[in-house]
Amino acid sequence: xxxxYWDSTQAKxxxxxxxxxxxxxxxxxxxxxxxxxxxPLPDPRHxxxxxxxxxxxxxxxxxLRQQSVAxxxxxxxxxxxxxxxxxxxxxxxxATALYLACKMEESPQHIRLxxxxxxxxxxxxxxxxxxxxxxxxxxxxxxxxxxxIVHHPYRILTEFGGLFGLxxxxxVLAGSVVxxxxxxxxxxxxxxxxxxxxxxFLAVVLRPAGQPAGLQAHSSSGPSSPAGVAxxxxxxxxxxxxxxxxxxxxxxxxxxLVDWLAESxxxxxxxxxxxxxxxxxYQCWEEYxxxxxxxxxxxxxxxxx
Amino acid sequence: MAYDYDxxxxxAPDTPPLVKMNVNPYLPQRHINDHYDIVGFIxxxxxxRVYKAVSKRPANGQAPIVKHPxxxxxxxxxxxxxxxxxxxxxxxxxxxxQSAIREMALCxxxxxxxxxxxxxxxxxxxxxxxxxxxxxxxxxxxxxHHHSLSTRGxxxxxxxxxxxxxxxxxxxxxxxxxxxxxxxxxxxxxxxSSGAIKIGxxxxxxxxxxxxxxxxxxxxxxxxxxxxxxxxxxxSRHYTPAIDLWAVGCIFAxxxxxxxxxxGEEAKQDxxxxxxxxxxxxxxIGEVLGLPKKNEWPLLQSMPEYPSLNSVxxxxxSVNRPVGLEKWFRNTVQGNGYAMPSNPPPADEALEFLRKLxxxxxxxxxxxxxxxxxxxxxxxGQQAGQSGNGxxxxxxVNVKLPSWNxxxxxxxxxxxxxxxxxxxxxxxxxxxxxxxxNTTHRDRIDSHIPHxxxxxxxxxxxxxxxxxxxxxxxxxxxxxxxxxxxxxYAMDMSCALDLKQLWFCPAPACRAKNRNVLVLDVDCGLxxxxxxxxxxxxxxxxxxxxxxxxxxxxxxxxxxLDMVARKEExxxxxxxxxxxxxxxxxxxxxxxxxxxxxxxxxEGRVAQTDEPEQEDDARELDExxxxxxxxxxxxxxxxxxxxxGCD
Numbered sequence: 001x002x003x004x005y006w007d008s009t010q011a012k013x014x015x016x017x018x019x020x021x022x023x024x025x026x027x028x029x030x031x032x033x034x035x036x037x038x039x040p041l042p043d044p045r046h047x048x049x050x051x052x053x054x055x056x057x058x059x060x061x062x063x064l065r066q067q068s069v070a071x072x073x074x075x076x077x078x079x080x081x082x083x084x085x086x087x088x089x090x091x092x093x094x095a096t097a098l099y100l101a102c103k104m105e106e107s108p109q110h111i112r113l114x115x116x117x118x119x120x121x122x123x124x125x126x127x128x129x130x131x132x133x134x135x136x137x138x139x140x141x142x143x144x145x146x147x148x149i150v151h152h153p154y155r156i157l158t159e160f161g162g163l164f165g166l167x168x169x170x171x172v173l174a175g176s177v178v179x180x181x182x183x184x185x186x187x188x189x190x191x192x193x194x195x196x197x198x199x200x201f202l203a204v205v206l207r208p209a210g211q212p213a214g215l216q217a218h219s220s221s222g223p224s225s226p227a228g229v230a231x232x233x234x235x236x237x238x239x240x241x242x243x244x245x246x247x248x249x250x251x252x253x254x255x256x257l258v259d260w261l262a263e264s265x266x267x268x269x270x271x272x273x274x275x276x277x278x279x280x281x282y283q284c285w286e287e288y289x290x291x292x293x294x295x296x297x298x299x300x301x302x303x304x305x
Numbered sequence: 306m307a308y309d310y311d312x313x314x315x316x317a318p319d320t321p322p323l324v325k326m327n328v329n330p331y332l333p334q335r336h337i338n339d340h341y342d343i344v345g346f347i348x349x350x351x352x353x354r355v356y357k358a359v360s361k362r363p364a365n366g367q368a369p370i371v372k373h374p375x376x377x378x379x380x381x382x383x384x385x386x387x388x389x390x391x392x393x394x395x396x397x398x399x400x401x402x403q404s405a406i407r408e409m410a411l412c413x414x415x416x417x418x419x420x421x422x423x424x425x426x427x428x429x430x431x432x433x434x435x436x437x438x439x440x441x442x443x444x445x446x447x448x449x450h451h452h453s454l455s456t457r458g459x460x461x462x463x464x465x466x467x468x469x470x471x472x473x474x475x476x477x478x479x480x481x482x483x484x485x486x487x488x489x490x491x492x493x494x495x496x497x498s499s500g501a502i503k504i505g506x507x508x509x510x511x512x513x514x515x516x517x518x519x520x521x522x523x524x525x526x527x528x529x530x531x532x533x534x535x536x537x538x539x540x541s542r543h544y545t546p547a548i549d550l551w552a553v554g555c556i557f558a559x560x561x562x563x564x565x566x567x568x569g570e571e572a573k574q575d576x577x578x579x580x581x582x583x584x585x586x587x588x589x590i591g592e593v594l595g596l597p598k599k600n601e602w603p604l605l606q607s608m609p610e611y612p613s614l615n616s617v618x619x620x621x622x623s624v625n626r627p628v629g630l631e632k633w634f635r636n637t638v639q640g641n642g643y644a645m646p647s648n649p650p651p652a653d654e655a656l657e658f659l660r661k662l663x664x665x666x667x668x669x670x671x672x673x674x675x676x677x678x679x680x681x682x683x684x685x686g687q688q689a690g691q692s693g694n695g696x697x698x699x700x701x702v703n704v705k706l707p708s709w710n711x712x713x714x715x716x717x718x719x720x721x722x723x724x725x726x727x728x729x730x731x732x733x734x735x736x737x738x739x740x741x742x743n744t745t746h747r748d749r750i751d752s753h754i755p756h757x758x759x760x761x762x763x764x765x766x767x768x769x770x771x772x773x774x775x776x777x778x779x780x781x782x783x784x785x786x787x788x789x790x791x792x793x794y795a796m797d798m799s800c801a802l803d804l805k806q807l808w809f810c811p812a813p814a815c816r817a818k819n820r821n822v823l824v825l826d827v828d829c830g831l832x833x834x835x836x837x838x839x840x841x842x843x844x845x846x847x848x849x850x851x852x853x854x855x856x857x858x859x860x861x862x863x864x865x866l867d868m869v870a871r872k873e874e875x876x877x878x879x880x881x882x883x884x885x886x887x888x889x890x891x892x893x894x895x896x897x898x899x900x901x902x903x904x905x906x907x908e909g910r911v912a913q914t915d916e917p918e919q920e921d922d923a924r925e926l927d928e929x930x931x932x933x934x935x936x937x938x939x940x941x942x943x944x945x946x947x948x949x950g951c952d
Contacts, residue, residue, distance in 0.1 A: 134398025148410040
């Protein structure tokens with residue numbers, strides 16, 4: 001729940017191990033024989049990038065706060081863990097996730113407004129009545145088993161930011177890294193604080209004070225300019241992770257972070273894994289071509305007609 | 306076998322492709338009628354309706370056993386069906402209300418012994434069904450029971466202490482989880498037959514951790530007026546869990562005195578959507594506590610409605626001479642029939658406890674955590690202990706915390722929850738002749754209060770319009786009797802509704818001393834019992850219109866009963882939940898408009914009914930196809946259905 005993550009439905013029912021995730025997805029494909037070959041889709045991570053960035057676009061048109069968007073992004077991830085994406089119209093699912101998330105985050109938007117903006121943004125939505133979103137909302141709540149309260153890394157990020165004395169620039173960068181976690185499987189794997197720590201780590205390690213930005217998180221630079229990660233190579237991150245002794249030299253802030261991590265009971269492997277996940281995401285992002293994904297997703301919606 | 310959410314198939318291979326919703330409709334995974342048998346209708350309100358249900362027994366074998374997480378078996382269920390946003394016509398997916406979303410999410414997330422247990426949620430036929438564990442009683446019903454004439458007597462002190470302890474434990478859990486309940490009142494606090502308190506109705510509850518907007522922006526008005534904290538009455542934009550503690554204080558006082566401590570009249574919102582200042586309610590609080598002062602409540606002056614506070618005294622001068630909480634407490638305890646050996650009064654700590662809950666300044670008001678550590682619980686209850694009922698302890702001996710069974714050591718049995726059950730055969734509808742001439746009706750009044758005088762026989766005492774005889778006529782009248790002088794007087798129905806706050810008797814000889822007026826008249830068209838509730842306000846009434854002889858009022862419960870009987874006559878399925886019958890194959894797609902209308906049509910309060918609506922109804926009568934349509938049975942709303950009187 002809001003105060004206690006460990007008692008929450010997120011911890012109990014919506015957090016998995018990597019093998020579990022693989023198994024769930026394999027079963028999902030197996031239970032829909034033929035669909036996968038009938039509708040080949042690009043790299044799942046590219047699909048994720050596409051969906052999550054487009055969800056952000058809709059949210060921006062509606063002037064929504066990041067917290068509502070993040071909740072919608074989690075709903076989307078959970079939903080597609082239970083339902084094969086090829087059986088859905090992803091645009092309708094996105095609009096519904098956002099509509100539901102706004103209500104859950106106590107900043108409701110009128111269903112007609114959400115539909116209107118979504119239809120303008122995505123002609124592929126093929127929905128012109130609010131009943132469609134309303135009906136889809138039923139399916140979504142049912143699929144998510146009404147476990148709608150979501151814990152995000154933002155709150156912990158703010159707390160830790162103060163704890164480690166991060167500059168506002170570093171905080172912004174860390175925030176953007178956190179925004180990117182919704183493209184990965186991390187929110188389905190780890191508790192929110194792991195992502196917050198990984199984001200702080202990336203912000204501090206890769207952008208020491210006074211130096212030009214080594215890393216640009218994607219959500220800050222926008223989906224259309226994937227060049228931001230150019231400066232970051234996986235090698236650099238890995239060498240930075242290589243040894244605690246080496247890290248300590250990277251600066252006092254990092255030293256403090258490392259000391260704190262050593263004393264705390266945070267699972268280091270999860271944090272390291274999260275950092276690596278982020279790094280490989282940014283590599284993957286470089287190969288991302290929106291057009292390819294858009295066409296593939298477009299084929300899905302046409303099939304639905 | 307227990308139903309386990311997580312072993313439910315993620316997606317069965319043969320599930321129709323439900324989400325490509327441009328083509329296929331949403332199909333629920335579980336159907337309410339496959340798993341539950343409705344045994345009765347409990348209540349209806351603004352949110353929807355509540356039914357009692359048990360597990361359905363399959364044709365071949367045992368009913369499945371549903372387990373509570375703690376291991377005990379859930380015997381019965383309360384199913385809450387949310388009312389669709391838009392009434393009438395065919396149901397549409399209009400988007401689920403904020404309140405339903407909150408309740409669904411919070412009930413799924415939270416789990417505590419003092420919180421009502423959610424079994425599951427079923428979304429079916431465009432309706433939301435929340436299945437809760439059934440609780441036999443609620444605090445309002447218990448208060449009524451003690452208040453009623455036959456059993457009049459105070460709630461035992463040990464029970465009071467246990468109720469409060471459990472209630473506050475549940476509330477502490479909510480607050481620790483960043484949830485404010487925002488609608489605590491006796492009716493929302495359930496009591497199981499084993500004496501466990503369960504906080505219910507989280508429809509207004511919300512998370513308050515770092516809200517994106519001030520809480521006020523989301524919901525302008527929260528908490529039922531009598532239990533609304535002073536900072537809310539004064540228009541505070543930011544408020545805290547302390548508002549729940551004020552409500553707890555009001556509930557505690559109500560359990561002590563069996564009537565609401567601050568029973569104000571709600572000022573209605575005007576058309577401009579401006580939230581009015583609740584002057585009357587503030588005055589009621591002031592009558593007991595005096596008005597808040599800025600030296601006791603430093604932030605008082607920054608409250609938006611602070612300037613309005615001065616106007617309270619203009620309308621209610623007694624706020625200048627407040628009773629004081631101590632005197633209120635002593636009077637209540639004395640006047641309430643606590644008798645030392647068998648039924649000891651609450652310990653003196655109770656007064657201090659109440660004082661700290663009804664503290665004006667929300668910052669100084671006791672928190673749930675502090676309340677649980679209050680001497681009332683940890684060292685109080687000596688007097689209660691002497692009764693030897695095992696709760697509390699004798700002074701000097703180790704004091705036990707209150708029991709988690711509020712009935713522990715008590716003999717009293719409370720009546721089971723009232724509900725409308727499925728009748729074996731339709732109730733007999735009395736013929737018109739029985740009501741003709743109004744004789745039975747008059748006889749009944751006479752048997753209730755002998756030697757009545759009625760100075761206002763044929764004119765309305767308020768508007769002086771001539772009154773047509775009551776019952777089944779176009780302008781029904783209300784008759785009220787004064788308890789003190791036995792004067793019976795009459796008024797127009799609409800005047801009566803306007804005037805419910807006029808509590809003194811209008812008889813000239815009586816006017817000064819009496820505030821107690823009892824609504825006697827206006828009888829239910831079906832059961833012929835008087836239409837009234839505990840406060841004497843006409844409510845829970847359905848207006849049924851007959852084409853032949855005008856509108857008629859019936860008890861909501863009688864109406865439900867009649868509906869059931871009617872439906873049986875027409876052999877419709879699913880009499881209770883209003884779901885369209887599910888035939889093989891065709892499924893939920895086509896819910897007949899008529900069945901939706903049937904459920905939604907003649908509801909609403911008397912006062913809201915107006916001419917155009919009635920015309921609509923009349924037109925509907927003609928248009929509706931009384932016979933089967935599309936494989937579904939629709940209820941024929943013929944004049945006979947509506948009227949016992951005309952042919």
